[in-house]
Amino acid sequence: MWLDAPGGAAGDMILAALIDAGAPVERVRDVLDALHIGGWSMQQTRTMRCSIAATHVRFQPTGAHATAATATQPPAPAHSHAHTHSHAHAHNHAHVHAHSDGATTPPAPGEEQPFEDQPHRAFRDICTMLEAAPIPATIRARAVAIFERLAHAEARVHDTTPAEVVFHEVGSVDAILDIVGVCAALDALDVDLICCGPLPVGRGFVRCAHGRMPLPAPATLYLMEGWPTVPGLDRVEQVTPTGAAIWVTIAAATAPPEMVVESVGYGAGARSFDDRPNVVRAVLGRRSKPKPTTAVTTTLAQVDDMPGEHIPPLIDALLAAGALDVTITPCVMKKGRPGMRLEAISRPERADQVAHSMLRHASTFGVRQWQSHRTELERHHQSVETQFGPVRVKVGTLDGKELQAAPEYADVAKLARQHEVPTSRVYAAAVHAWHLLSPPSTSDE
Incomplete structure (x- = not known):
């Protein structure tokens, strides 16, 4: 997958682009419902940005949340970016509010309403919420990794520690839904390589509760360290901290991959720009040249002092860091002590992140790495119909x-959950349906 940001990057724009490219919206809704947050509805509409048709996704408060949001929503800044700016503060730090450059206008039609009545959330509280939610481990791990990167950036801005960071807008309901929704969409698309392009950097100043603030916002700039950028617009926040955190966390590379394009999606921001489409573009494809043999890096450690309950979060962290696969094998270590062999394979460009994750989350004092080659089957997905569903x-x-x-x-x-039957029955039905569609060839050896 190739993600491009000609107009900027915010969480809802990225999510909309993935849905427009083919991510099943119902799969995304199922994951978001599992968070048990409540008080929101997801609205998906078609719109135009510089004559380009795009999908616009927004999360609207419902019920009591909608009443509170309407009552507390301040006028939108005339030149601000259409998306809620994400800030955090330490416990001893004053609240930070959305930017404004002085002149204000009523909210534009269809513009997002923030969940103003929602409490601020500490980074650790968001992690606890994600750990408690019955969502796939890969989605949880990627979402935690995004919030962790945000917490580190905000901690640097406010001279505190990530554990003490309390998110304001990033902790609001719509931002959490944006981040987890993106992770759910990526999981549904099941892409094996994500590449994200340069980010546009706005310039100038905007006014906020602390006075004139430079663009990009401080947290956004920390998140973009080491990332390629291109010049952006004056006095416009084209990249939000949430968008930047998602962008740099999910990407394995910054250059477009060599592929045959199969699907293109456009995710629209709420505002229109005169000189460029305010969209994120998602391009899905398959490898243009079959490459059954690819280079991989193996990261290995052996431990004999790590409790078993620490293994599942370790696996989640390694997968979020970019591991393609993780295995845990019992072994006998020196002095006859039982231990575990921790092994993760990744693409070479993600090897450092995987090693750092293993050092952070395992009890080892060091890791070993080596490069080898992996031979793979070409793969694709096909949907089959069963008596239980597709x-x-x-x-x-x-x-x-x-x-x-x-x-x-x-x-x-x-x-299986919907029909209250064993997973083995649904699995067998799917295999049977597949064989009916693709009978084995008599010429196969």
């Missing part, structure tokens, strides 16, 4: 021949 099947091919087919467990588990 199930995606991952298909592996070699030289054009289908060799493997495996139903996606997330689809199987969801249908």
Whole structure:
């Protein structure tokens, strides 16, 4: 996947682009419902930005939240970015509010209303909420990694520690839904490589509760350290901290991948610019040249003093850091002590992040790494119909021949819960449906 930001990047724009490119919106809703936040509705509309058709996604407060949001919503700044700016503050830090450059106008039609009545949330509280939610581990790990990166940036701005950071706008309901929604959409699309392009950097100043603040916002600038940028617009916050955190966390590279384009999605911001489309563009594709053999880096450590309950969060952290696979193998260490062999494989460009994650989350004092090659089947997904509902099947091919087919467990588990049947029944039904669609060839050896 290639993500491009000609107009800027905010959480809702990225989510809208992924949905427009093919991420099933119901899968996203299911994950967001599992957070048990309540008081919101997801609205998806079609709009135009510089004559380009795009999807616009926004989260609206409902019920008592809608009443409070309407009562407390301040006028929108005339030149501000359409998206809520994300700030955080330490316990001893004053609240930081949305930017304004002085002149104000009524909110534009269809512009987002923030969840003003929501409490501020500490980074650790958001992590606790995500850990308690019955969502896939890969989605949880990626969301925690995004919030962790945000917490580190805000801690640097306010000279505190990530543990003490209390999010304001980032902790509001719509920002949490943006981040987890993006993670859910990426999980549903099941892409194996995400590349994100340069980010536009606005310039000038905007006014906020602390006076004139430079653009980009301080936290956004810390998040973009080491990331390529291009000149942006005057007095416009084109990239929010939430958007920047998502962008730099999910990306494995900054250059467009070599691929055959299969789907394109546009996610619109709430405002229109005169000289450029205010969109994020998501491009999905498959490798243009089959590359069954790829370079991978193995990161290894052995431990004999790590409690078993610490293993699941370690696996989540390694996957969020970019590991393609993680294995834990029992072993016997020096002096006959039972231990565990921790092994993660990743692409070489993510090897440092995986190593740092293993050092942070495991009890080891060091890791070993080496590069090798991995031979893979080409893969694609196909949906099959069963008596329980549709199930995606991952298909592996070699030289054009289908060799493997495996139903996606997330689809199987969801249908099993809905119909109150064992997962094995749904799995078997999906396999049977697949064989009816693709009978084995008599020429296969």
